[in-house]
Amino acid sequence: MSAPETSTPSAARVQPSIARARTGRIATSTAIHTVLFGYTIIALFPVVLVLLNSFKTKRAIFGDPLGLPFGKTFSAIGYLDVLHKGDFATYFTNSFVVTVVALFLIVLLGAAAAHALAEYRFPGNGFLGVYLIIGIMVPIRLGTVAILQMMVQLHLVNTLTALILVYTAQGLPVAVFILTEFMRTLSRDIKDSARIDGLSEYRIFFEVVLPLIRPVLATVAVFSMIPIWNDLWFPLILAPGEGTRTVTLGVQQFIGQYTVNWNAVLAALTLAIVPVLVLYAFFSRQLIRGITSGAVKG
Amino acid sequence: MAQLSLSAVRKAYDKHVVIPGADLEIADGEFVVFVGPSGCGKSTLLRMIAGLEEITGGDVRIDGQRINELGPADRGIAMVFQSYALYPHKDVYGNMAFALKHAGVDKAVIEERVSKAAAILGLEPLLKRRPKQLSGGQRQRVAIGRAIVRDPKIFLFDEPLSNLDAALRVQMRVEILRLHQRLKSTMIYVTHDQVEAMTLADRIVVLHGGRIEQVGTPMELYHHPANLFVAGFIGSPKMNILAGTVEAASADNATVRLAAGASISVPVGASPAPGAKVSFGVRPEHLAIADAASASITGTAQVVERLGGETLVHVELADGATLVVKTDGECLARVGDIVGVTAQGAHCHLFDEAGLCLPKAEKHVLAV
Numbered sequence: 001m002s003a004p005e006t007s008t009p010s011a012a013r014v015q016p017s018i019a020r021a022r023t024g025r026i027a028t029s030t031a032i033h034t035v036l037f038g039y040t041i042i043a044l045f046p047v048v049l050v051l052l053n054s055f056k057t058k059r060a061i062f063g064d065p066l067g068l069p070f071g072k073t074f075s076a077i078g079y080l081d082v083l084h085k086g087d088f089a090t091y092f093t094n095s096f097v098v099t100v101v102a103l104f105l106i107v108l109l110g111a112a113a114a115h116a117l118a119e120y121r122f123p124g125n126g127f128l129g130v131y132l133i134i135g136i137m138v139p140i141r142l143g144t145v146a147i148l149q150m151m152v153q154l155h156l157v158n159t160l161t162a163l164i165l166v167y168t169a170q171g172l173p174v175a176v177f178i179l180t181e182f183m184r185t186l187s188r189d190i191k192d193s194a195r196i197d198g199l200s201e202y203r204i205f206f207e208v209v210l211p212l213i214r215p216v217l218a219t220v221a222v223f224s225m226i227p228i229w230n231d232l233w234f235p236l237i238l239a240p241g242e243g244t245r246t247v248t249l250g251v252q253q254f255i256g257q258y259t260v261n262w263n264a265v266l267a268a269l270t271l272a273i274v275p276v277l278v279l280y281a282f283f284s285r286q287l288i289r290g291i292t293s294g295a296v297k298g
Numbered sequence: 299m300a301q302l303s304l305s306a307v308r309k310a311y312d313k314h315v316v317i318p319g320a321d322l323e324i325a326d327g328e329f330v331v332f333v334g335p336s337g338c339g340k341s342t343l344l345r346m347i348a349g350l351e352e353i354t355g356g357d358v359r360i361d362g363q364r365i366n367e368l369g370p371a372d373r374g375i376a377m378v379f380q381s382y383a384l385y386p387h388k389d390v391y392g393n394m395a396f397a398l399k400h401a402g403v404d405k406a407v408i409e410e411r412v413s414k415a416a417a418i419l420g421l422e423p424l425l426k427r428r429p430k431q432l433s434g435g436q437r438q439r440v441a442i443g444r445a446i447v448r449d450p451k452i453f454l455f456d457e458p459l460s461n462l463d464a465a466l467r468v469q470m471r472v473e474i475l476r477l478h479q480r481l482k483s484t485m486i487y488v489t490h491d492q493v494e495a496m497t498l499a500d501r502i503v504v505l506h507g508g509r510i511e512q513v514g515t516p517m518e519l520y521h522h523p524a525n526l527f528v529a530g531f532i533g534s535p536k537m538n539i540l541a542g543t544v545e546a547a548s549a550d551n552a553t554v555r556l557a558a559g560a561s562i563s564v565p566v567g568a569s570p571a572p573g574a575k576v577s578f579g580v581r582p583e584h585l586a587i588a589d590a591a592s593a594s595i596t597g598t599a600q601v602v603e604r605l606g607g608e609t610l611v612h613v614e615l616a617d618g619a620t621l622v623v624k625t626d627g628e629c630l631a632r633v634g635d636i637v638g639v640t641a642q643g644a645h646c647h648l649f650d651e652a653g654l655c656l657p658k659a660e661k662h663v664l665a666v
Contacts, residue, residue: 189383192350197397197448198371211387 047273054078054266061262078263081254082271085264090243091250096275098160098246099228102167106224107217109168110175111183115205117176118183119191129180135173140166141233151238158241166234171224178223182216183209218286225283229276247272300361300374300451300484301326302347308355309342309508316342317508319356324486324501329478332488333495334505334531340488341456343505347486348377348454360451371397373452376445380457382437384429384444390416391425394444415446418480419473435466442477455487459494471497492532496520504528514665521645521662526577526653535582535610537647538621542578544570550659552648554578558615560594564646565659576656577649582624584645587611587631593638597621599631613639 052069053061060073067073082088117129140147147166148157156162186209194204210217235249251268254261302324309317317339324330332340345351347358349370357364365373384393391412398408416422419439429437438458445453455474459467475498478485489495495502496516504511504519504527512524516532523529529537542554545561552569555561556578570576590596597613600620609629613621623639631637648656 187381187383189379189381190385192345192348192370193377193379193383193444194385195350196348196370196375196377197444198369198400203400208385211385 050266050269054263054270056263058263061266075263076267078261078265078267079271081261081264082267086250086253087242088247088250088268088271091245091247092271092275094160094244095229095246095248095272098163098167099225099275099279101160102164102171102228103221103225105164105168106171106175107221110172110179110220111210111213111217112205113172113176114179114183115209117180118186129176132176133173133180135169136177140170144233144237148237156238158239158244160239160244162238163234163244163246166238167228167231171228175220175224178220179213179216182213186212215287218283222280222283222287225276225279229272302452302484302486303359303362304343304347304356305359306356307343307346307353307358309339309346309351310354315508317346320508320510322503322510322513324484327482327484329485329487329498329500330503331495331499331501332486332503332505333490333492334511336490338505339508340490340503340505342508344377344454344456344486344488347452348375349373350377371401374450375452375454376448376450377454377456378438378441378445378458380460382429382434382441382461384437384440386429389426389428390421390432390440390443393429393440394447397444397448411447411449412443415443418446418477419443434462435470438462438470439473442474446477446481451484453481453483453485455485457489458487460489460491467494474498492534496532502532504531506531517662517664521665522658523579523647523655525655526579526649529579529647529649529655533581535622535624537579537581538585539649540578540580540615540619540621542576542648544572544574544576546572552656554648556595557617558595558597558619559617562594562641562646563643564648565644566648566656567659569648569656570650575651577653579647579649579655580621580641581645582610582622584642585621585623585625586640586642587623587625587629588638588640590636590638593640595621595639595641596636597639599633599635599637602629602631602633611637613637 049065052067053065055069055076055078056067056073057075057077060067060069060075064073069075113132117125117132151157151162156165190208190212191204194208199207230248231246232248232252235244235246236252239245240249247268251265251272254264254268302322304320304322307317307320308315320343332343334340342351346353349365349368353366358366360373360375370377385396388396394412394415395408398411412425413422416425419442421436421439421443424432424436424440429440432440438461441458458474459470462470471494474487478498487494487498499516501513502516502519503513506527512519512528514522519528519532523532523537526539530539540556540558542556544552545555546553547569550565550567551563552566553561553563554576562578564578595615597615599611600614601610601612603610603612604627607627609625609627609631611623611625611629611631613623615621621639625631647658650656
């Protein structure tokens with residue numbers, strides 16, 4: 001008889017506390033989403049502004065920067081300029097080649113270096129690790145003069161190779177840093193198991209280690225991609241020639257000392273976003289696949 | 299199918315010596331278990347046999363051929379790891395076929411061998427699954443299957459059951475034993491669990507601090523431990539060790555007076571001179587609770603652990619030493635009771651001051 005009497009009031013006491021916890025959770029989640037939504041708006045605002053104004057007449061851009069391109073204000077003159085003045089197809093190809101090849105080298109060499117640092121015991125391992133990573137703290141632009149001199153001597157000025165080499169060097173320290181930390185968490189047994197299965201050290205790297213760290217490789221690629229694509233400094237210094245210009249450099253021809261062809265600038269910038277988005281979509285699919293495959297692990 | 303021999307095998311990292319020198323002969327088809335506390339060098343020794351760890355000195359031979367410099371894949375061994383070490387991006391079939399594919403074995407042969415191994419281990423319905431879709435026991439079965447497929451001369455197991463839960467461990471233990479009976483291959487198995495060692499092994503190698511303390515059949519180690527370490531390590535609960543002095547000695551017997559007062563006669567062969575200090579060892583299962591008035595050893599029951607079928611009584615003696623007595627489940631002793639303890643002298647052991655066991659007068663019937 002006493003059991004239900006004692007359980008009912010305690011149940012009644014528990015109920016409101018659960019309800020309170022639930023409203024608390026909803027409030028927290030609303031707050032988080034408000035902040036995230038706000039951040040999204042701030043982040044997207046300039047992009048949307050560029051996109052909208054790239055379709056407007058110059059008068060409309062300055063008269064009503066926030067207005068939609070509609071009726072009289074609509075104009076594709078910017079895109080026509082981009083297509084006719086300057087060789088933007090080449091610029092895009094250049095940017096794309098430089099970015100993709102540099103990313104490939106960063107990921108491949110970074111992963112190889114990280115694997116060696118994490119897997120093998122050799123004298124100077126610790127020192128080498130610090131040496132490879134210290135580049136994070138030294139901006140590569142400090143070495144611009146030396147790099148330029150070197151490229152001149154190697155006859156690499158005005159080639160995409162120069163840019164690819166510089167960007168690979170720029171991206172490697174962070175890549176080695178992130179990948180080494182991750183490689184250390186890989187199970188030693190699985191590599192030993194591959195050794196017993198008769199794989200050479202190279203095949204272990206390519207066939208066992210790389211597939212295991214694919215999501216991290218994608219993360220590194222995404223991190224390294226944007227600074228390369230957006231860079232103006234090195235294309236301006238190392239490869240300003242017509243045939244080797246990248247998109248960011250190509251756009252500069254519309255920015256004169258006295259007048260700026262805003263329509264063309266905005267149109268070119270809009271177009272420049274597209275390839276990055278494609279690359280990002282490609283990498284992030286790898287990223288998400290990696291994350292979920294980890295999450296389901298029993 | 300192979301015979302393995304280690305002679306003076308050493309392992310050192312720079313100046314830090316892990317294994318000072320191990321000698322061991324393993325016969326063809328034998329199931330040998332390396333057992334010892336963590337850090338005793340058992341895994342290192344196994345990894346040296348596997349070729350995953352460089353051999354600092356000495357020789358490892360398989361069928362008489364020195365294999366020190368051979369790579370792991372060329373030694374004709376297969377290894378099963380504690381963490382299963384399956385390739386997560388390959389399905390069960392891919393995992394099992396991987397080594398053969400690399401060796402360039404014909405596709406039809408691979409298929410035949412994999413399906414044979416899968417049949418032995420009951421893995422047929424799982425061949426298309428990824429490791430992450432399998433339970434712990436299934437994963438370990440795949441790892442064993444991967445070893446079987448390679449048809450190795452020697453199977454190496456590195457604590458293969460330590461990641462499984464208790465029930466599964468018992469089940470897999472039986473499966474490994476059956477596998478050994480079926481394949482009749484040489485197997486070397488590393489574990490820190492003495493129950494696994496006792497149940498699986500033809501012979502057990504007890505390691506401690508990088509040294510081989512004793513090699514023998516499970517019953518040999520149980521009845522004739524070589525020294526205090528093996529005596530304490532094999533058997534659960536641990537053997538009781540008490541301090542004592544030899545009172546009288548004959549050709550096949552020694553009478554020992556314990557620090558607590560009682561004197562017991564133990565059948566040892568070459569016994570030391572009267573007056574020598576010895577350690578007296580007796581297993582909890584060879585002690586019995588008796589009437590306090592008549593028994594030679596008496597003490598207070600400090601802890602009574604009832605396991606249902608049996609009872610462990612921890613008895614504190616007059617000099618402060620504790621004896622664990624394993625008795626039947628019906629034992630009525632309660633905490634605080636004064637109880638008597640009797641020991642079966644035939645099952646007791648004496649250890650000299652260096653910790654070495656004095657040889658018994660006769661070998662136990664099971665210890666052959």
